[in-house]
Amino acid sequence: MASVSEMYDVGWEEMRDKLRKWREDNFRNSEQIVDVGEELISEHGSKLGDDIWIIYEQVMIAALDCSRDDLALTCLQELRKQFPDSHRVKRLSGMRLEALERYDEANKHYDAILQEDPTNTAARKRKISILKAQGKSTEAIRELNEYLEHCINLLIVFPCDFHSYGKAAFCLEELMMTNPHNHLYCEQYAEVKYTQGGLENLELSRKYFAQALRLNNRNMRALFGLYMSASHIAASPKVSAKVKKDNMKYASWAASQINRAYKLAGRGTKENKCSVKAVEEMLESMQITMS
Amino acid sequence: MGEVELSCRAYVKMYLHACLFPRCSINGLLLSSSSAGGAVCVTDCVPLLHSHLPLAPITQLALTQVDVWCSQTQQRIVGYYQANACVSDSSPTPCALKIADKIAEQFDSAVLLMLDGSKMSPDYRVPPIVMYERKDSRWTLKDKHMIMLRQWEETRAIAGQMMESGDHMQLVDFDTHLDDITKDWTNQKLNTKIAELASPANGNI
Numbered sequence: 001m002a003s004v005s006e007m008y009d010v011g012w013e014e015m016r017d018k019l020r021k022w023r024e025d026n027f028r029n030s031e032q033i034v035d036v037g038e039e040l041i042s043e044h045g046s047k048l049g050d051d052i053w054i055i056y057e058q059v060m061i062a063a064l065d066c067s068r069d070d071l072a073l074t075c076l077q078e079l080r081k082q083f084p085d086s087h088r089v090k091r092l093s094g095m096r097l098e099a100l101e102r103y104d105e106a107n108k109h110y111d112a113i114l115q116e117d118p119t120n121t122a123a124r125k126r127k128i129s130i131l132k133a134q135g136k137s138t139e140a141i142r143e144l145n146e147y148l149e150h151c152i153n154l155l156i157v158f159p160c161d162f163h164s165y166g167k168a169a170f171c172l173e174e175l176m177m178t179n180p181h182n183h184l185y186c187e188q189y190a191e192v193k194y195t196q197g198g199l200e201n202l203e204l205s206r207k208y209f210a211q212a213l214r215l216n217n218r219n220m221r222a223l224f225g226l227y228m229s230a231s232h233i234a235a236s237p238k239v240s241a242k243v244k245k246d247n248m249k250y251a252s253w254a255a256s257q258i259n260r261a262y263k264l265a266g267r268g269t270k271e272n273k274c275s276v277k278a279v280e281e282m283l284e285s286m287q288i289t290m291s
Numbered sequence: 292m293g294e295v296e297l298s299c300r301a302y303v304k305m306y307l308h309a310c311l312f313p314r315c316s317i318n319g320l321l322l323s324s325s326s327a328g329g330a331v332c333v334t335d336c337v338p339l340l341h342s343h344l345p346l347a348p349i350t351q352l353a354l355t356q357v358d359v360w361c362s363q364t365q366q367r368i369v370g371y372y373q374a375n376a377c378v379s380d381s382s383p384t385p386c387a388l389k390i391a392d393k394i395a396e397q398f399d400s401a402v403l404l405m406l407d408g409s410k411m412s413p414d415y416r417v418p419p420i421v422m423y424e425r426k427d428s429r430w431t432l433k434d435k436h437m438i439m440l441r442q443w444e445e446t447r448a449i450a451g452q453m454m455e456s457g458d459h460m461q462l463v464d465f466d467t468h469l470d471d472i473t474k475d476w477t478n479q480k481l482n483t484k485i486a487e488l489a490s491p492a493n494g495n496i
Contacts, residue, residue, distance in 0.1 A: 156344045157316065157384055188344065195347040205348075220469045225348050265472040281359045282352075 004039050012044040016051065023058055030065035033058060038071060053082060060092060064099040072096055087113050091122055103130050119154070121147070141178050148175050152188070165196050183215035187222045194229055199238055205229045206250065220261065227254035227283070255283045294330040295402055295422065296439045299446040300485050301336045302418070304478060306450040307459035309374045309406050312341040318387070319464065320357055320394075321370030321404065330439075331369055331400050337476060338464035345386040353465045354393070360477065368394055370402035378408030381421055388430060395425050403430055413451060418443065442489075449488045458484060 004015065015036050022033060037059035045052060060075035076096060079089045090113050097106035107130060110123040117123075124147045131140035148171045155168040172189040179185055190208035193201040206229035212222035230251035234244050262279050301321060308317050319338040323331060339353050354368075361367055371394055373387045383391070383405055395401040403423040410419035422438055423430040440446060453459065461481060463474040 153344065156346065157386065159385060188346075191344065191346040191348050197347075220472060221343075221349060224352050224469075228348055228352065261472060279356065281363070282355050 003043075004036050005043075012040060012047060015040045015044075016048060016055075019055055019058060020051075023054070028062075028065065030062035033062035034066050034068060034071065037062065041075075053079065057088075057092065061095065064096060067099075069096070069100065072099070087117060087120060087123075091126065094123070094126055098126070098130060098133070103134060106130060118150075121151075124150070145175060145179065148172075156192075165192055168192050169196070181215060183212045183219050183222070186212035186215060187219055187225065190222070190225055190229070194225065199233065199236055202229050202233050202236075206233060206247070210250075220258075223254055223258055223261070227251055227258060230254065258283065293400065294437050294439060295400075295424075295433070296330055296332045296441065297418075297420075298332065298334045299442065299449060299489055300482060301333045302440065302446050303450045303453060303485050304336050304338065304462065304481060305372055305374075305404075305406060306411070307453060307462045307481070308338040308341075308464060309408070309411065310454050311459045311462050314376060315341045316345075316374065316376040316384075317341045317464070318345070318371065318373040318390075320354070320368050321372055321402065322357075322361060322366045323369040324364075324366045331402065333369060333402075335366065335482075336372065338462060338478075340466045341464055343466050343469075345384075349465075349469070350390065354390075356465075367398065369398055369400070370394065370404060372404040372406060374406035374408055381405045381407040381409070383423065383430065391423075391425075391430060399425075401425060402433070415447075418447075445489065449485060452488065453481075453484065 005011065010018075019033065019037060019040065022029060027033075037055060040048070041052070041055065041059065048055060056075040056079050060072045060079070063069070063072035063075065073096070076089075076092060079086075079092065083089050090109055094106045094109035094113075097103070097109065107127060110127050113120050113123040124143070128140055128143045128147065131137075131143060152168045152171045155164045155171070159165060169189060169192045172185055172192060175182070175185045176189060186208050190205040190212060193205035193208065206226060209222045209225035209229060212219050213226065216222070230247040233239060234247035234251060239247070258279060305319065308319060311317075317338065318340055319336050321333045322335040322337065324334045325332045337353075337357050340349070343349055357368060371387065371391045373383065375381060375384065383403060387403060387405070391401060391403040401424075405421045405423070407419040407421055410417070418438075418440055420438075422433040424433045425431075458481065461478075463476050463478055465476050468474050468476040
């Protein structure tokens with residue numbers, strides 16, 4: 001069979017540049033990559049310098065697509081020799097095992113990565129796709145939930161920009177869609193909206209605190225959240241008289257529920273008296289700012 | 292900025308809070324029952340969160356509730372503490388700075404205390420804390436010599452002993468309280484136990 005360079009009359013540099021272009025543009029033209037890459041590596045490997053490693057990776061992935069496990073293994077072995085402890089290479093090992101449908105072994109690889117680096121999102125995503133490939137949709141959803149929760153945590157603890165809370169809200173929207181009965185996601189979403197601030201977000205937060213309560217009427221965070229969001233809306237100069245009145249109703253309902261819950265909790269326990277009083281006063285002090 | 296004194300009770304409860312949730316970020320408020328002026332004496336602390344995201348509503352709620360309780364009990368909020376889930380990094384997060392700023396609005400000499408997770412093993416000799424104070428609108432490291440822990444050896448021993456006997460399982464933070472409001476975030480039971488363990492000869496703990 002004629003070589004690529006013969007067929008297309010190209011030199012090794014052009015082959016290398018083509019591979020780079022395909023990498024940068026994220027092309028998955030795996031058969032072409034395998035043809036060009038295999039020849040480049042075997043005939044001109046020594047000329048590639050440090051580029052050879054990223055080419056090994058590119059060719060390996062393409063080889064898996066074309067069921068060329070022999071080529072994939074060769075590339076992988078070279079990468080393993082050069083980068084023995086790399087998580088990136090471990091992930092490639094995992095991908096190869098996935099392609100061979102050796103899912104348990106692949107999972108072990110990804111778990112090992114996550115053990116050392118719990119923030120490794122690539123490994124988490126691979127685990128989810130394995131579950132989907134095996135038709136285990138419940139488990140896939142569970143892993144997806146964990147992944148999203150992890151993202152939310154990162155976004156909120158270390159907000160890197162103005163959009164971090166928005167991104168966290170988006171993750172929570174995904175979680176609420178796949179887990180519609182989960183009151184915690186509803187309540188967290190409401191909290192993010194509240195934190196983002198502004199009248200529209202406050203109204204959304206109030207709605208979702210209310211929804212969380214419908215799903216679980218003992219969620220104290222949701223109850224307090226409802227009280228706080230409704231109070232803030234009622235206190236806003238931008239709302240109509242009707243909206244003000246409605247929100248004052250929601251707030252006072254929430255306040256009475258809170259007081260009732262604390263009175264019930266405080267029965268019989270002497271030590272709880274401080275909490276009950278603190279809550280009563282707190283609700284009163286918040287009301288003053290409202291009017 | 293002046294001296295800051297950390298009482299046994301405040302330190303032990305912070306320590307137990309961190310031990311109870313070793314894989315989470317935890318935070319809480321530092322309180323003082325002494326009058327303003329002179330050294331800041333942190334006499335107590337209220338553990339706040341461990342799992343819940345540090346978002347506005349619950350944080351506001353906790354600050355307001357603790358504030359109200361403080362005014363009922365002649366105390367004031369004088370600082371904030373936090374221990375990061377990632378033990379290798381004990382620097383204040385954006386959330387920590389925000390809350391500390393809020394506290395500083397009400398109390399000039401407010402302190403921000405970070406617990407250093409990497410130094411909390413049983414054989415640690417020095418208090419695993421890093422303290423910040425506000426200078427020119429920025430939180431800067433406080434001179435270690437201005438931080439006092441009276442009876443440090445005894446405090447360390449009490450903290451260790453209570454950990455060993457599982458007392459940290461009884462610690463209630465605000466998060467736990469919201470999950471079950473019959474639980475007391477002022478931790479009176481633990482306060483009593485700490486006082487009992489402290490040397491009877493030592494009057495001012």
